[in-house]
Amino acid sequence: MPATSDDLTAVDPMDRSLHEQGPPHELFARLRGGCPVHPGTGPDGHRFWSVTRDEDVTAVSKDPATFSNHRGGIFLHPDQVAPLDFLRQVLLFKDPPEHRNYRRILASVFTPKAIAAMEDTVRAVVTDVIDGVVERGRADLARDIAVPVPLRVLAGLLGIPDDDVDQLDDWTHQIERAQQSDEPAGATAVFGEMVGYLHQQIERQMAAGGDTLVTRLSGAEVDGQRLAPEEILTFFGLLVFAGNDTTRNTIATGTLALLAHDQWSTLRDRPEIVPQAVEEILRWTSVVKYFARTATCDTEIEGQPIAEGEKVVTWFSSASRDGDLNEDPDRFDVTREKPQHRAFGGGGPHACLGNQLARLELRVLFEELPRRLPDLALDGDPVYLDSNWAHALTSLPVRFSPGPRTA
């Protein structure tokens, strides 16, 4: 029986218990149909609005003058993860026009040509990581494969020595935990530690010369001014936050989707469809469930008045399942032609800068894994991260016939 709008306003899509087995897609479908601009109360006691339709998610994302990242940050609590004043130095927390100048710097490093040139490096990392488990016949895919692949690619990009990769991993976990925590600014100390470490990296890499992200950033200019070391640091911090967990979570939840829908063998037998399968995996998993923006003036969405200062939460995971984007959106199908999704955001000024790198990592991984572990199967229950923000697995036990290492 379809729920009425009244029933729906009483439901809280932020309720973590609704996310225990992944995003609450059934609820999202009902919200899109019956309550597309849904009221809620944030952890700071302020009213906020959830938008679930693709049309609204993209409209809000593309209108930063009305819906600001800078004013109240990207989470419900302004000081989630770290104090807002600190976070405002980060690209993702800036609004145009300042945002545009900073984004241009990072965009110059993430050109399609530069990313395409990374394919051999990415394949070498993926091959080495698979070599680490292939003889065992069993693995925890979420930890043994999904964690090290993006982490090592990112460490390479940032010029961080192999010995320090575990430290980087630890920091990313602490930031992720702070995102779930009810305590504001839980990652402040982690950022302090990272700042010290990254200062050393900057000095080391500048002294060594060569072409790394750091040396490029240190040569870049905004409005004719070189970046200060603190600004280079915030780019580092952003990439650690934005480029790591996201790719990791897509690998783990994407593999689970393939296994749960019996489509592992499809990828194994038809490697030529991997690029489109990656888009379907991105659509299906949409691992960043939402971002929040703050209304800069009184406005409205779908006729619902939104007051200045209220937050609007754009549910990317819901938009990716909107029937306006794809036919039969609740069917997972790696043979789907040109799947459309909002996994990388609603297409506004903050649209994911690392999407080409993420796509490269996912393509190489989903080419190599089914080839090397052709009979991969679930070997226990997956464990979801307790989060209403990240669609993530902390454990995905798998088994497979042991195979040889490459060398």
Ligand code: HEM
């Ligand atoms: C599957 C993996 C990934 C997913 C699902 C993802 C998702 C997202 C989303 C949803 C946004 C916000 C979009 C918006 O607000 O409209 C974003 C922004 C961003 N992402 Fe990604 N991302 C991924 C991988 C990466 C990687 C590998 C990097 C870089 C190494 C990266 C760097 C960034 C940056 C720098 C931003 C901020 C852009 C800005 O504010 O202008 N992401 N990403």
